[in-house]
Amino acid sequence: MKLGIFKNGKEVRISKNSLNRHITVFGMPGSGKTVRNDKIKVDAAKQGKTVIEVYFERELPNTDSNMVNVIDVVKDGVNMKLLDTRSIVDKKETEVTFVSYLIDLLSGQETLGCRQTGALREAILYALKNRYNYKTDLQAIKDGLENQESAGAKGAYNKLWALLCSDVFRETGKSIKPGYINVFVLGNLAPSAQTTMTELLLGTIWRQARLNGRCSSEILIVLDEVQRLKTNKNSVIAEMLRESRQYNISLLLSTQSAEALNKDFLKAIHESAIALYFRPKDSEAKKIAELIDPQQVERYTLMLKKLQKGQSIVTGQVTIGGCENDKPIIIKSEYGSNRAPILNPQQVLTDKKSV
Numbered sequence: 276m277k278l279g280i281f282k283n284g285k286e287v288r289i290s291k292n293s294l295n296r297h298i299t300v301f302g303m304p305g306s307g308k309t310v311r312n313d314k315i316k317v318d319a320a321k322q323g324k325t326v327i328e329v330y331f332e333r334e335l336p337n338t339d340s341n342m343v344n345v346i347d348v349v350k351d352g353v354n355m356k357l358l359d360t361r362s363i364v365d366k367k368e369t370e371v372t373f374v375s376y377l378i379d380l381l382s383g384q385e386t387l388g389c390r391q392t393g394a395l396r397e398a399i400l401y402a403l404k405n406r407y408n409y410k411t412d413l414q415a416i417k418d419g420l421e422n423q424e425s426a427g428a429k430g431a432y433n434k435l436w437a438l439l440c441s442d443v444f445r446e447t448g449k450s451i452k453p454g455y456i457n458v459f460v461l462g463n464l465a466p467s468a469q470t471t472m473t474e475l476l477l478g479t480i481w482r483q484a485r486l487n488g489r490c491s492s493e494i495l496i497v498l499d500e501v502q503r504l505k506t507n508k509n510s511v512i513a514e515m516l517r518e519s520r521q522y523n524i525s526l527l528l529s530t531q532s533a534e535a536l537n538k539d540f541l542k543a544i545h546e547s548a549i550a551l552y553f554r555p556k557d558s559e560a561k562k563i564a565e566l567i568d569p570q571q572v573e574r575y576t577l578m579l580k581k582l583q584k585g586q587s588i589v590t591g592q593v594t595i596g597g598c599e600n601d602k603p604i605i606i607k608s609e610y611g612s613n614r615a616p617i618l619n620p621q622q623v624l625t626d627k628k629s630v
Contacts, residue, residue, distance in 0.1 A: 276495075277318040278549065278589055279311060279606035285596030287606045292599065293548040293592040296493075296525035297516060300587075301563060302553025303531055307585035311551065311608045312497070312529060316456050317342065319495045326456040327480070328497035329473050333462030344452040348472060349441060349463040352448025355479060357412040358403055367486045374399050380478040380511075381416075381435060381471065390427030391434070394420060398428070411442045437468040444475075453492060473504055477511045484522040497527045506540035513543040533562055541566075549591040554582040567603055578605070 276296065278287045289296055298315065302308040316326050320342045335345065346353060357377065362368045378395055387395065398419030402412060409415040417439040420432040432439070441464060451457045459476060461469040477496070484490060498504070498512070506512060515526055526547070530536060532555075536544070544550070555563050557580060564575035567590055578588060585608040592601050 276315055276322070278315065278551065278593065279587065279608055281595050281604065281606055283596075287589065287604075288594050289549055290592040290594050290599055295520040295548045297519075297547040298525075298527045298549045298551065299544050299547040300527070300529040300551045300553070301531075301533060301555060302529075302551075302587070303556050305584065306553035306555075306582070307587070307608055308529060308551070308553045310585065311553075311587065312499070312527065314608060315527060316495070316497060319493075320454060320456050323454055324493045324495050325451065325453045326495045326497060327451060327476075328456060328458045329476065329499075330458050330460050331462060331469055331500060331503070333460070335458065335460070342454075342456050344449070344455040344457045345460060346449045346451075346457065347460045347463065348443040352445040353443055353459070353476075354446060354448040354450040355444055355476075357444055357475070357479070358399075358406045358415070360403065362486050370403075374403075376478070376482060380475050381438075387431060387434065388427070390425065391431040392427075394423055394425055394428035395431045395435075397423060398431075411445045413439050413442050413444055435471070437465040438471050441468060441472075443472065470503055473498075474511065477515075481511050481515060481519075481524075484519070484524060489521065490523040492523070494524045495527060496524065497529075499529045501528045501530050502532070502535035506537055506543075508539040508543065510540075513540060516543045516547065532556070533559060533566065547591070549589060549593065552579060552588040552590075553586070554584075555579055575603070 276289050276298075278289065278298070281287050289298075300308050300312060316328065319326050360373070363370050363373055374396060377399055378392060381395065382392070398416050401419035401422065402415035406412060406415045409418070417432075420428050420439075443464075461472055464472055480494070480496070496515070501512070504510070504512060512526070512528070515524060519525065528544075528547070533541065550566070552563055552567060560576045560579045561572060563579055564572045567575045567588060575588070582588070582605070586605055587607075588603050589606050590603045592599070594600065595604070
């Protein structure tokens with residue numbers, strides 16, 4: 276994937292010799308990281324990769340792109356089954372494993388007590404037995420909680436209420452389109468439901484990959500404001516950083532601040548092949564410099580503070596005009612006529628087959 280332009284005008288790309296194809300992007304608002312991310316996504320789609328992006332705002336900026344499939348999870352719905360038990364039928368996993376994984380995903384950032392977790396487990400088991408009587412999987416789980424009279428069930432219901440009432444997963448919903456930039460717009464969900472929804476999307480994709488093996492075409496998952504999600508060492512994102520190359524899945528993760536990430540996740544980020552460091556807040560420059568090279572903190576602190584809009588320091592195994600390089604270098608984004616298109620939510624795409 277194309278990462279940017281070197282000072283001599285040559286393209287900088289991820290090397291084929293890189294350990295994986297993950298990219299982590301750091302930078303404060305206005306530093307130019309959004310334009311660079313858009314360019315990376317477009318380049319990935321042009322190469323035939325399927326891009327899946329989670330967007331937390333209500334509306335996307337207006338631009339021109341014919342490669343975007345916008346899915347407003349509330350208005351459009353998502354054609355994805357939470358209670359797909361084919362893996363149990365095919366003996367790829369047990370019911371206990373399936374239910375336990377779904378509990379982890381549904382709880383999201385919410386902290387459920389033992390009784391609440393037990394009530395949610397019973398609700399999922401109820402939904403598995405009765406799902407064909409409901410239009411959506413979430414309705415079945417919701418009823419499974421409401422049918423219980425325990426305090427644990429009421430507590431779990433109250434914590435998950437915003438998501439359970441949204442019915443975002445439905446057969447009439449929109450599907451991911453291969454070869455497109457698929458943008459899941461979560462802005463019409465409550466903030467707590469946004470986080471859980473993201474965990475469900477990621478977890479479902481990751482679970483299917485691990486059960487079914489390597490994806491036939493590469494998937495690029497794009498997450499901005501990654502600090503909003505679970506980032507402990509056992510989280511879905513941390514697992515993907517460690518293991519997803521064998522499944523042909525790569526990540527593009529962005530954050531405004533390294534201080535918002537816990538230590539476990541910062542360690543996991545070191546599994547990323549590539550890091551792009553745009554200009555940070557002056558107060559964070561030293562900490563970012565330590566991530567670039569702990570032996571040359573003073574040098575990189577100064578470099579970070581002098582970065583212009585659109586410039587970034589890139590680390591990792593890259594190629595410059597086809598030549599291998601593993602040293603930190605400064606690269607820039609393309610502007611003018613070559614600027615990456617911003618995504619247009621009004622674009623209606625019908626010429627590619629859905630999955």
